[in-house]
Amino acid sequence: MKKIDAAARLIGRHSSLFQCPVCGLAMEMNENRTLLCRNRHGFDTAKPGYISLLTKAVKSDYGKTMFEARNLVCRSGFFHPLIERIGRTILTNISGGGLEPVTVLDAGCGEGSQLAQLADVWKRETTAGFLGAGLDLSKEGVAIAAREYGGFIWCVGDLARSPFRNQSFDVILNVLSASNYGEFTRLLRNDGMLIKVVPGSGHLQQLRDALYDDRSPRQAYSNEKTRALFMQHFDILDEQQLRYDVTLQEELLEPLVRMTPLSWGARDEQIQQAMRLAIREVTADFTVLVGRAKVR
Template sequence: MNKRMKSAEYLSNFESMFKCPICNSSMKVFELKSLICLNNHTFDFTKQGYINLTTHMVKTKYSKDLFEARRKLIVEDSFFKPLSAAIAEMINKHATKKEALSLIDMGCGEGSHLSNISDIIRSEYNKITTGVGIDLSKEGILVAAKNYTNKIWAVADLANTPFQDKQFDIILNILSPSNYEEFNRLLKADGLVVKVVPQSGYLKELRAVIFGKPEKQSYSNVDTVERFNENFQLVDSSRLCYTVTLDNPSIQTLVQMTPLSWSSTAGQVTSFLKADSAEITVDLELLIGKK
């Protein structure tokens, strides 16, 4: 079996969670090639093993190189390792009674967060996990499907997700925009939303290089947190702050992976890119909410 067929076979175990993004009818896997709805709207599996469930072409600014860089930073440099561990621990703490968990990462990028968190929940907390990752960027989903098997990877619109109501125990939303209406629709009655937002010290060393004005170098996410609290009952939160030492190749990778550098000129980051090593701050807030 090739990768396309293996992915289709794996997804066929969970086809009941899907609904057609065009007409909302239920869907079935057909001949290990396509996902087809009752009204014959057809979405084909790609040779890389993901499925595109958008209804029109979407171009994003995120490139394949950016996602490859992000994956290198997460997997090889363990940049977000403490974050994955903290999220898995919080999920286990608040979902102790469940032996099996369905997780969806909304805005999953290249899939490493979902893969790492699922692995920790499975290996350290002995829970069965079903992982679904969606993103509007085809480039991100392509990198995810290439590297992580036994997950469902789909290009999909976060405002019109191709899933039936109340399908997921856990919604992950890591450094990514939210659509709370969809989160509420997709979440099971006793489910949890895990949102990660950057805090004032996040990548402050890179900000200092890119932004000359001090007010641009630090920022607040008070509005984001308030909006989360308006939509969900906050059951837990924690601030996670640590530093990572990066060597020169990893500094290059960091600059390549973050949209922060889009607003910089080549001259601004040249000296930063030449450094032999750098201490980089990761400063994040984890919010856990329920309906």
């Protein structure tokens, strides 16, 4: 089956997850692979196997090069310990065993690897079903996700006006990506869970040392503001620190630098300098915040 047909069929089967990003009405997939609301606002399934539900053109800061780099790094297993941890957190906190699959939205899914790898962990650990949807503002990222990982609902869309109905998801993943707590609260089921991952103080320290001098404000990491904002909207069920060192194969250093927000403010010459240092070991350091929406 062609990717576009498989995507349209999957989205059609789960069209009850969607609401029109223009008017908020329910949507259905028609035979032309267009997701339509009753007011005839329509969104076509794209050839690579995703659907764009943007209501206006949005310029994303992140280009194809960054997402291809990120895909390479993800495939190398860089995030595996983190994904394993997230998988176990969901298994522990979500009451499985029902007939319905667990529904997971990756808000800010980028090139899709983290959702796909989480589904692998899930399938290894349980026979319960897994329905994964990924949403990102970047068409470039979502197109790679659709190219690389079948069996997921991949959407280009705006998290601030997300094209999903109230209480559609058991789990929202939000990994190293911007949050919209109002939307997270709206989209989660009553016993649903938000898993937000933010970088810890030691994250990619070796790259930061190579790219910036000590007095650069980028050297300072603090999650206090993020945590306070999280707690305004969600009760913290669990908070975990996860730190591990990764030995880099030589060819992965450049993609790692390219995919990393740290480098966005770095000049080309700084990036070249980091490459010359031939860093072979980097630290991954994350804080995993697990929350339930405050009682509405």
